[in-house]
Amino acid sequence: MQYWLFKSEPDAYGIDRLEREGKTEWSGVRNFQARNNMVAMKAGDLGFFYHSSTKPPGIVGICKVLREAYPDFTQFDPKSDYYDPTSNPERPKWKMVDVGFVEKFPAIITLEELRKRPELEGMTLLSRGRLSVQPVEERYWNAILQTAR
DNA sequence: GCCAACGTTGGC
């Protein structure tokens, strides 16, 4: 069982929409490290849901991996923003997972709050701000969960 | 809207 963190801009796809729909396909990831992280996911793994590019950015809830990595169909769709002409169906370059809603926190845990906590020093979120799908070590997961509810 | 950080591309 591993823990993860998924970033999304709430305007594009927020926690409220995930709550309403119950689950979604995590398509459109076009970064190799983020893709590799998704490939490493197991069904049942939990992840923080993070709102980026919004005021304030921060962790807003928890989601769960429902289906392990499979080809992201948007890479083959010329009409999609995520179309990738360098990929082909024989050897799909990009993958996605399905994630389900687990819970929404009563309040956002802002990035600013996270940065203030000494026990979170070294967390990927704080040092590698641009990685959109990332692993979360268990000690960080537990520390954050304690203040979440 | 700016810009720092950093990932990717492409020339050599």
Place this chain on the structure above:
DNA sequence: GCCAACGTTGGC
């Protein structure tokens, strides 16, 4: 295989 140029992300 290096690295400069370029593009994108995302906090502020």
